[in-house]
Amino acid sequence: MTTLLCDHADEAVAGIEDGSTVLVGGFGMAGMPVDLIDALIRQGAKDLTVVSNNAGNGDTGLAALLAKGRVRKVICSFPRQADSWVFDDLYRTGRIELEVVPQGNLAERMRAAGAGIGAFFCPTGVGTLLTEGKETREIDGRTYVLEYPIKGDVALIGAHRADRMGNLVYRKTARNFGPVMATAATTVIAQVREIVETGAIDPETVVTPGIYVDRVVKEADRA
Amino acid sequence: MTTTRVMNEQGPLNKQDMAALVARDIPQGAFVNLGIGQPTLVADHLPADSGVVLHTENGMLNMGPAAKEGEVDPDLTNAGKIPVTEPAGASYFHHADSFAMMRGGHLDICVMGAFQVSATGDLANWHTGAPDAIPAVGGAMDLAIGAKKVFVMMTLFTKTGAPKLVPECTYPLTGLRCVDRIYTDLAVFDITPQGLRVTQTFGTTLDELAGRLDVPLLAAEA
Numbered sequence: 001m002t003t004l005l006c007d008h009a010d011e012a013v014a015g016i017e018d019g020s021t022v023l024v025g026g027f028g029m030a031g032m033p034v035d036l037i038d039a040l041i042r043q044g045a046k047d048l049t050v051v052s053n054n055a056g057n058g059d060t061g062l063a064a065l066l067a068k069g070r071v072r073k074v075i076c077s078f079p080r081q082a083d084s085w086v087f088d089d090l091y092r093t094g095r096i097e098l099e100v101v102p103q104g105n106l107a108e109r110m111r112a113a114g115a116g117i118g119a120f121f122c123p124t125g126v127g128t129l130l131t132e133g134k135e136t137r138e139i140d141g142r143t144y145v146l147e148y149p150i151k152g153d154v155a156l157i158g159a160h161r162a163d164r165m166g167n168l169v170y171r172k173t174a175r176n177f178g179p180v181m182a183t184a185a186t187t188v189i190a191q192v193r194e195i196v197e198t199g200a201i202d203p204e205t206v207v208t209p210g211i212y213v214d215r216v217v218k219e220a221d222r223a
Numbered sequence: 224m225t226t227t228r229v230m231n232e233q234g235p236l237n238k239q240d241m242a243a244l245v246a247r248d249i250p251q252g253a254f255v256n257l258g259i260g261q262p263t264l265v266a267d268h269l270p271a272d273s274g275v276v277l278h279t280e281n282g283m284l285n286m287g288p289a290a291k292e293g294e295v296d297p298d299l300t301n302a303g304k305i306p307v308t309e310p311a312g313a314s315y316f317h318h319a320d321s322f323a324m325m326r327g328g329h330l331d332i333c334v335m336g337a338f339q340v341s342a343t344g345d346l347a348n349w350h351t352g353a354p355d356a357i358p359a360v361g362g363a364m365d366l367a368i369g370a371k372k373v374f375v376m377m378t379l380f381t382k383t384g385a386p387k388l389v390p391e392c393t394y395p396l397t398g399l400r401c402v403d404r405i406y407t408d409l410a411v412f413d414i415t416p417q418g419l420r421v422t423q424t425f426g427t428t429l430d431e432l433a434g435r436l437d438v439p440l441l442a443a444e445a
Contacts, residue, residue, distance in 0.1 A: 027281045027318075028304035029297060053318075080359040091357055100358045103280065104322030104365035111319040124326060125364045127399040129350070160298075172315055173281050174298040179317040207317070 003166030004215045005195060009039035012189050012217040016045045016154050023110065023150075023181040024052040024062055025157035031174035033158040033191040034061045035219045040156070046070045051110070051150055053103065053177060055079035055087035066090060073097035075150065077106050102130060105147055107180050113149035114183025114212075122147050152185030158219075159208065162192040163201050166210030175207065182212040189215045234426035235408040241376055243268040245334055245406050248374075249275055256280065256325065256366060258335035259303040261376050265334055276312075278330055280362040282321045285313040302362065325362065325369040333370035335363065337377045337402075339392045342438040344402040344414040346375065347394035360397075367398030379407035379436075386436050388412065388419075417441060 006012040013036055016022070022040070026032030041064055048071050055074045056063030063086040065071060079087050079098060090096040101109070102124045112120055121144035125131040135146040157178040160171035168190055170178055182188050190208075195218050236244065238261055246268035249255060256278045257263050266288065269275050277286040279301045286301060287308035295306040316324075324330060337348040346367050349360045367373060377387055388405065405412040410432055411423040420441040421429050433440050 028300060030281070030300050030304075031298075078359040078361040080357040088357060092355065098357075100360055102360050102364040103318070103362040104326050104369075107318035107322050108326075122326070123368045125398075126368070128364060128396045129358075130360065130364065170315075172296065172298040172309065173279070173283050173300055175315055175317050176281050177318050180319045 001214065003162075003164070003210050003213050005164060006215050006217040009035040009191065009217050009220070010042060012036060012191075012215045013039040013043050013156075016040060016043060016187075018045050019047045020045060020153040021049040021051065021151070023152035023155040023157075023177075023185050024050055025155070025176065025178045025181050027053050027173065027176040028057060029061075030172075031158045031170070031176050031178055032061050033156045033189075035217070036156040036189055036191050037061050037065055041065055041068055041070070044070075047072050049073045049075065051075045051106070051152060053077055053106065054081060055084055055098075057081060057083045059086065063087070066096070069095070071096060073099065075099045075101060075106070077101055077103035100130060106150070107177065109147055109150040110152075110177075110180045110184040112147075113151035114180065117149065119146055119148045121145065150184065152181065153187065155181040155185035155188045157181050157188065157190050159190050159192045160194075161201065162190060162195050162213070162216045163210075164195065164198045166190070166213035166216055167201055167203075167206045168192065168208035168210075168213060169201060169205055170207055179208050182208045187214050188212055189217070191217055191219045193219055236425050237408070238264060239268075241406050241408060244411070245374060245376060248404075249273070249332060252276070253331040254278060254284070254329065256330055256333040256370065258333065258363070258366070259361075260336050262334040262336060263301075263303065265376075278321075278324065279307070280318075280321050280325065280366070282316050282318060283313060284316075285310055287313070322362070322365050325365050328369060328371060330370045332372045332374060333366045334374045334376055335366060337375045337387065337405075338394045339387050339389050340375055340377070340402050340405055341392050342388070342390055342414075342419050344400045345392050346373070346397045346402050347392040348375075349397050350395045352395050363397050367401040372403045373398075373401050375402050375405045377405070377407055379409045388436055388438060390438055412440075415441075420444070
């Protein structure tokens with residue numbers, strides 16, 4: 001399916017269903033698709049499982065979605081931060097579920113989902129709380145843990161530039177989870193700073209090919 | 224190799240001294256990941272001609288120093304979300320590639336802080352296990368098993384005087400038998416197949432340390 005260019009973030013997030021698993025890009029604010037998260041808040045889907053590196057910062061973006069009570073469960077590597085008060089309060093009062101996943105497993109489990117890999121053996125976390133009860137295997141004298149893919153119904157990602165075919169380029173460390181999440185969800189929605197004519201991005205520099213991208217919206221100008 | 228500064232080796236080392244000591248032991252041209260917090264100080268002590276390439280797990284190699292006023296770019300941060308800079312020779316990659324670099328054994332050294340390290344090199348640095356603590360692991364477990372050498376930087380005792388170098392970790396583990404060397408304010412320890420070897424002391428002696436720690440210690444090789 002060709003990529004749909006949306007005029008507004010509300011159009012881009014239309015149809016996200018209650019109970020969806022939503023992959024949310026960004027590492028801190030770098031690459032965070034703030035317009036799409038705000039649109040998802042307006043859209044109203046609830047009972048969501050959010051997969052993201054962190055569990056919201058301050059009171060905006062992901063933290064605002066959490067504060068509205070729309071998220072049932074967070075799967076992330078690093079929820080606790082100096083400014084994660086919204087999540088901290090929900091967690092301490094038992095109003096949100098948390099699955100802590102080592103950061104490399106978070107990325108690789110989504111990569112596996114996007115690449116059609118059924119599961120993989122990984123040495124991270126052997127002998128720790130985070131792999132308790134998981135299947136292990138000795139391979140060439142080293143112990144590995146069986147890890148399963150994380151697939152999203154929806155991915156919300158931030159990129160720098162898109163062309164009209166949905167090819168994406170990122171900027172600096174804001175790339176982070178975007179390219180991986182773009183492969184791992186049924187519907188991939190990208191917020192970008194600019195949309196250029198097809199052909200204006202050098203094909204050698206495309207990071208996420210348009211095949212992965214379902215909807216693109218240009219982010220709102222910020223004062 | 225260049226020594227960046229002369230430290231006071233007569234007494235306990237402060238954080239900067241420890242960072243200088245770690246920097247001195249990083250070989251020319253090594254690929255290195257410095258953990259969030261105290262290990263980031265190591266970067267300030269690497270000589271300009273060290274050729275050391277810093278990796279940050281959010282997706283960059285040859286990371287530059289923290290951005291000064293006027294250089295801040297919200298798209299360019301380190302793993303601690305501090306704005307950094309882009310020297311010539313830098314590269315960017317996505318998270319799965321960044322962790323493949325770590326887990327695939329491509330980094331020479333990582334330097335991390337710790338709550339506890341066991342005599343056999345088990346590492347505990349992600350979670351206190353306290354009932355009200357919110358667990359957060361980030362990339363610690365991936366680094367612990369992935370880097371060719373794992374260096375720990377920590378004070379040898381807690382503020383209440385409990386040793387952090389212990390027979391068995393009581394805090395939840397980050398990785399098993401993964402630590403190679405421990406830099407502390409009072410001594411440097413190598414974890415070797417023969418046991419825990421004290422290679423340097425600062426304002427204390429092997430005998431004094433042996434009296435304060437509940438782990439067997441070997442003397443430095445002559």
